[in-house]
Amino acid sequence: MKVLYITYDGLLDPLGSSQILPYLYGLNDSSKFIFIISVEKPNRYKANYKSLRNELSKKNIYWKPLLFSKQFGVLGKLWDFYKMYYSAIKLSAFYRIDTVHARGHVAAQVASFLKLLLNIKFIFDFRGLWADERVDKGGWNLDKTFDRAQYKFFKNKEKKLLSHADHTIVLTNKVVKEVCKISDINSNQITVIPCCADFEHFSVQTKQTKAKIKKQLEISENSLVFGYLGSVGSMYLLEDYLRLIELIHLKYQSRDIDIFGLIITNDLQKAQDARNNILPMDLKEKTLVLSASREEVPKLLHSLDVLISFITSTYARQGASPTKIAESFACGIPIISNKGIGDVEDQVNAINGGKIINDTSIESLKEITLDLDQVLLLDRKKIRSKAKELLSLNMAIGRYKDVYSKINVINK
Numbered sequence: 001m002k003v004l005y006i007t008y009d010g011l012l013d014p015l016g017s018s019q020i021l022p023y024l025y026g027l028n029d030s031s032k033f034i035f036i037i038s039v040e041k042p043n044r045y046k047a048n049y050k051s052l053r054n055e056l057s058k059k060n061i062y063w064k065p066l067l068f069s070k071q072f073g074v075l076g077k078l079w080d081f082y083k084m085y086y087s088a089i090k091l092s093a094f095y096r097i098d099t100v101h102a103r104g105h106v107a108a109q110v111a112s113f114l115k116l117l118l119n120i121k122f123i124f125d126f127r128g129l130w131a132d133e134r135v136d137k138g139g140w141n142l143d144k145t146f147d148r149a150q151y152k153f154f155k156n157k158e159k160k161l162l163s164h165a166d167h168t169i170v171l172t173n174k175v176v177k178e179v180c181k182i183s184d185i186n187s188n189q190i191t192v193i194p195c196c197a198d199f200e201h202f203s204v205q206t207k208q209t210k211a212k213i214k215k216q217l218e219i220s221e222n223s224l225v226f227g228y229l230g231s232v233g234s235m236y237l238l239e240d241y242l243r244l245i246e247l248i249h250l251k252y253q254s255r256d257i258d259i260f261g262l263i264i265t266n267d268l269q270k271a272q273d274a275r276n277n278i279l280p281m282d283l284k285e286k287t288l289v290l291s292a293s294r295e296e297v298p299k300l301l302h303s304l305d306v307l308i309s310f311i312t313s314t315y316a317r318q319g320a321s322p323t324k325i326a327e328s329f330a331c332g333i334p335i336i337s338n339k340g341i342g343d344v345e346d347q348v349n350a351i352n353g354g355k356i357i358n359d360t361s362i363e364s365l366k367e368i369t370l371d372l373d374q375v376l377l378l379d380r381k382k383i384r385s386k387a388k389e390l391l392s393l394n395m396a397i398g399r400y401k402d403v404y405s406k407i408n409v410i411n412k
Contacts, residue, residue: 002033003404004097004114006088006107008080010068011036012044012052014266018294019323020103022198026397027404028059035062035095037087039080042067064091084110092118099123099166099407105130105154108161115164121407124165126179131155132316137235159183166407169193169400171321172342178318191403194343195321196396201294202330204384205302213303217288223258224248224376227304227333229297229324232267232274237310240360242278242287244308244336244368249283251369261287264300301331305376310360313340329353329387332380336368351386352378 005024010016016038028034036056040049045067056063066083069076088110091097099121102111108124115122131154134140140147162168162183168190170179176190203209211221219225226248228241242261249259261283263271271289279287292300301307307328311317320342328335329347334354337344345356355371357364389395 001099002035002095002097003027004035004037004088004092004100004120005103006037006084006100006110007103008039008084008106009103010040010044011038011063011065012040012048014294019195022393023397023400024061025059026393027400028061033060033062033095035064035091035097037064037066037084037091039068039084040065042070081106081109085113088114089117092120099404101125103127105158105161108165109157112161112164115166121166122164123403123407124161124168126162126168126170126319128171128319129158129175129178129316131158132314136312136314136316137233155182165189167191167403169403170319171195172319173346174342175319191399193396193399194347194391195323195326196391196393197323197326197330198393199330199384199388202298202301202327204330204332205304205380209299209302213299217262217303219260219288219303220258223260224252224305225260225262225303227301227307228261228263228265228271229301229307229309229327230265230322232265232270235312237312237360238263238271238274239278240310240365241308242275243362244365245287246279246283247365247369248372251372259283259286262300262303263287263289264292264297265289266291297327298331301328301333304328304331304333306354306372307333307335309335309337309341309344311338311341313338313359317341326387326391329383329391332384334375334378334380334383336375338364347387347390350390351383353383353387354378 007020011021024034064087069079092114097120100111100114101123102108103125104127111122114120131151135142140151142148142151159182162179162185170176170190170192171194173192176187179190180187214221226245232238245261252259265271268289268291275284275287309322309324317340325335325344329351336355338357338360339345348354348356355368355375357368
C-alpha cells in the first residue's frame with residue numbers, strides 16, 4: 001500500500017525527530033511504501049539533510065523536503081502552500097497513492113484537495129484546536145474586525161476538513177466531544193492517540209543514574225531537584241514554577257535539605273531573565289538553566305525528583321497533550337501539574353504519578369507543598385510500568401495501525 005504523509009513541520013526540527021519520525025518508522029513495518037512531504041527550515045536542512053535522507057532511504061521511505069519561506073510574509077506562506085499542493089499532486093498521481101495522512105490543519109487542506117481530485121482516502125491528524133490556539137497565544141485579537149474574520153474563516157475551514165476526512169485522530173479524550181460538536185462526524189470516526197514517549201529512549205531513573213547526573217551538574221547528593229522542561233512563553237507559566245520553587249525552599253529549609261531547580265529549555269535567555277527577576281540570590285544560584293538535545297533530555301530528567309508542568313488552562317487546552325508528561329513518566333519521574341490540560345489529570349490519576357492542583361494561584365501553590373512528601377515517595381518503577389500502557393510509542397503505533405486498517409490502508 002502507498003501512503004503519503006504531509007506535515008508543515010520539519011522532520012529536521014526537534015518536534016520532527018521526537019514526534020513524527022519514530023511513529024513513521026514503526027508504521028513502516030507494515031506499510032512498505034511511505035512517502036513524506038515536509039517543510040524544512042533552511043539552516044537545519046543545510047546542516048542535516050544528507051544524514052536524514054540516507055536514514056530514510058535505508059527504511060524504504062521516500063522524502064520530498066520543501067524549504068520554508070522565511071521572507072515576504074503572507075506571500076512567502078502562499079508560496080509554501082503552492083509548493084505543498086504541487087508536490088502532493090505530482091507524487092500522488094505518479095505513484096498512485098492510496099491514502100494521504102495529514103498532520104495538522106495546513107497539511108489537511110492539501111489532503112482534502114487530493115481526496116477531491118484523485119479520490120484518495122484522507123486521515124486528518126488533528127493536533128489541536130488550531131484557530132483557538134492562535135487566539136490564546138495572542139496571534140489574533142477577537143476584538144479586532146480583521147482578526148475576528150480570520151478566526152471565523154478558519155473555524156469554518158476546520159469544520160469542513162473534519163467532515164471531509166475519512167478518519168480523524170485527536171490527542172485527547174477531552175476534545176472528542178468538541179470535535180463532534182464542531183463537525184457532523186461521530187465518535188466512531190475518531191481515534192485518540194496522545195503524545196507519547198519512546199520508552200527505550202527514556203529509561204527509568206535509578207539511584208545510580210540519579211547520583212551520577214547530579215554529580216555532573218554539581219548538585220549536592222542529598223538535595224531535592226524540581227524540573228521544568230520545554231519552551232518558555234506566555235502559555236507555559238515559568239514564573240509560577242519559579243514561585244513554587246521558592247515555596248518549596250521555605251518548606252524544607254528547616255530540615256536542612258537543599259532545593260535545586262533545573263530548567264531544561266532552548267529558550268535560554270527568557271528562562272534566565274525570569275529566574276533572575278523572580279528568585280532571591282541564593283535560589284538563583286541553585287536554579288540551573290540548560291539547553292539539551294533530544295539525546296540529552298533523558299539524562300537530565302534522571303536528576304529530578306519531580307517535574308513541574310504548569311500550562312495556562314483555556315478552551316483550546318482541552319485538546320493538548322504535553323509530550324513532557326509522557327517523557328517524565330517514562331523515566332519514572334512524578335509530576336505536578338494543573339487542571340484543564342487535556343487528559344493530564346486523568347493520566348496522573350490512572351498512573352498514580354503525582355498531583356494535580358486546581359490552578360497556579362499562590363494559595364494552590366502553598367497547598368501543593370503540603371503534599372510534596374507524599375509525591376516524593378511514589379514508586380518510580382510503578383509509574384513507568386503503568387505509563388507504558390497509556391503513553392508508550394509502541395501503544396501509539398498500534399493505534400495508528402488500527403486506523404490504517406479501518407480504512408484498508410494496511411493489510412494486517
